[in-house]
Amino acid sequence: MPRWKNEAQTDDALQRLKREAILKEAGRAFSQRGYHNTSLDDVAATLQVSKGTLYNYVRDKQEILFECHLVAIEMGKRAFKDGQIAGTAAEILDATLRRYIELLTTEIGACGVLMEVDGLRAQDRAVVTRERDAFERNLVSILRAGFKDGSIRKTDPKIAVFAFMGTINWMPRWYSPDGRLSGPEVARQLTELMLHGLVQ
Amino acid sequence: MPRWKNEAQTDDALQRLKREAILKEAGRAFSQRGYHNTSLDDVAATLQVSKGTLYNYVRDKQEILFECHLVAIEMGKRAFKDGQIAGTAAEILDATLRRYIELLTTEIGACGVLMEVDGLRAQDRAVVTRERDAFERNLVSILRAGFKDGSIRKTDPKIAVFAFMGTINWMPRWYSPDGRLSGPEVARQLTELMLHGLVQ
Amino acid sequence: MPRWKNEAQTDDALQRLKREAILKEAGRAFSQRGYHNTSLDDVAATLQVSKGTLYNYVRDKQEILFECHLVAIEMGKRAFKDGQIAGTAAEILDATLRRYIELLTTEIGACGVLMEVDGLRAQDRAVVTRERDAFERNLVSILRAGFKDGSIRKTDPKIAVFAFMGTINWMPRWYSPDGRLSGPEVARQLTELMLHGLVQ
């Protein structure tokens, strides 16, 4: 008689809810301790469920990892959509990054696994790599637009993207939903840092 | 008859060279694939040596990890020393970060393990944590000095440090010594990004 | 579908029974072939179980060893309690030793590891050493009482205790529950030998 954190009405919705609970908790644990430092025993224990039960909802550990990547990928796509405002490239970049970080903070578990690519099944890895490349290309596009419209300083766009990704992927190591700063606040500050730097 | 990549003159130097070769290759592998994704079999195979041989030079896997941390820590200390130039806090920060990145690029393997703290022996972890905290406090100090002398914009110093660390720790995932950009060039660009941002 | 030698009614009792079965078989093997000559593969194979299964019931090999020691220690304490009869020191010694041997023969596996102290975890070794010293001191006390009440010949008490311990610790090498002599019979004969010697 497991104790799932959430309850739902229909049988089908219940199914999905349980699966989500597993993905969420696993993602959280992966983010904090790392994928390989987290055993499914840990995850099951936190959910007050037996380990075997997990396999009723997910195929294997790799699938969990893949799903976490998908969540982050989805957020990236969403951020680009929401960032399509009218304005200079710099303003679009600002809106996009801020939105991305805001979304990540709502489910911090998902994005802490972005560095875990080797753990993925080959075919899943292909998907993730493709999406991540697309994400980075999109960022580069915004940068190039900024070079053109003069709103962004000319720098090596790849380096800039790497700096973004590093800053963002490092978040799970220090951000906590219960911490001093709210998600949107963190998003605001990080984005400002990345766009305007420290020197005045 | 193993084939070590490097050769040396004296016996003693050879010993040290082999140990360094192991640390270097292991660090490189840890950086690229993660600590837990890298078996000592892999490391040994790359060095064309049997796994048992590794144990003539290192005590265990945890020691390798610790040594990698030590290298990065040493680089951090060195960066602070070399960054003690005359000038504003912003100039000092610039010099320090740039130097730090320059050093890291010379031995990129070492810094990719900075996120692997759980794998360390308890006593080693204490050392690493203490040093990392000192490193971050030092950065915060520079920032505060910059707030005072007016050379640095007032921002949350902790967030800024987290942004730095993320940017830097992400480097092993994309930087390659054989790549398009040299270490110093990467150092210059990343530092400029962090200090001056993207918006002009 | 492993085949445990014993079956039990309740689930909980089954758990304990399996653990006991492991400890018993391991103790038996340790006694006959020595701690280091016995791999957990051997133990698992004898129990017709995979090696991994053992770890559902015991933490590690050292714990098994420690538990064996505990059994023997417990028997020693029990022997002293049961030996507290009214009578001369010689009679008490006789009752105590006989009881000790009787108990040991009921679980011969346990006492064959008494010489394996180096394999123990440091903290467990401290316990075992403390208890063994207490056991030997108790025996010496009985001897000294015998010197006083005249029931025991004056001899070096430490040597006498060493002789006891040797005689007893050697038992696993020759005693078998299925052998010619029953446990109590062996206890009677050994005790008489130790107390009265061979010469008439």
Next chain:
Amino acid sequence: MPRWKNEAQTDDALQRLKREAILKEAGRAFSQRGYHNTSLDDVAATLQVSKGTLYNYVRDKQEILFECHLVAIEMGKRAFKDGQIAGTAAEILDATLRRYIELLTTEIGACGVLMEVDGLRAQDRAVVTRERDAFERNLVSILRAGFKDGSIRKTDPKIAVFAFMGTINWMPRWYSPDGRLSGPEVARQLTELMLHGLVQ
């Protein structure tokens, strides 16, 4: 340039001396810490010799063990010879056991391995078993003679022999040449205990 404890004149004698030094030290270590708890690294280190050097003098670790057994076996034979005095069976037994213990104390290392039979090569084990059986049969013969001539109480002779062996084989765990009691003194006391017991 190894440092052997002993020096010798001829080349051949030197050879044998070195071999003996290895056997002695190994036997000592085996006795104190057990066969499997002693690595050849330990032995080599104590002799201030490299591990590889050992293999110039002994075939392998098993041979060392076998040689230790042989030494003890030889002592047993010698004890029987020297114990062939005129007198009752009890007196012969006394002389034999005392002599045996005296001899063992001169090279305490050798006898501490008597319980390590599983480590032996099959063919060596056959030799050792045969000799040990002969030794025990010889003791039983003396006992039976004592039953006849009335000098020894009628007891189960096998049990008595097991008691002897246990007492003797346990010696390496507590006897030290530098200890409070000399070898002959220990021999005297142990023998008296075994023959006359504790009760007066």
Next chain:
DNA sequence: AATGAATGAGGGTTCATTCAT
């Protein structure tokens, strides 16, 4: 659907043994 026992592959570590120098 939930359980938890069982499994087996994989990795870290030790150490006896070999071998080129």
Next chain:
DNA sequence: TATGAATGAACCCTCATTCAT
């Protein structure tokens, strides 16, 4: 002969995964 580096087999232990109930 002495060395010590290298090897590989053996063992302990973890953990993702399966399966009978």
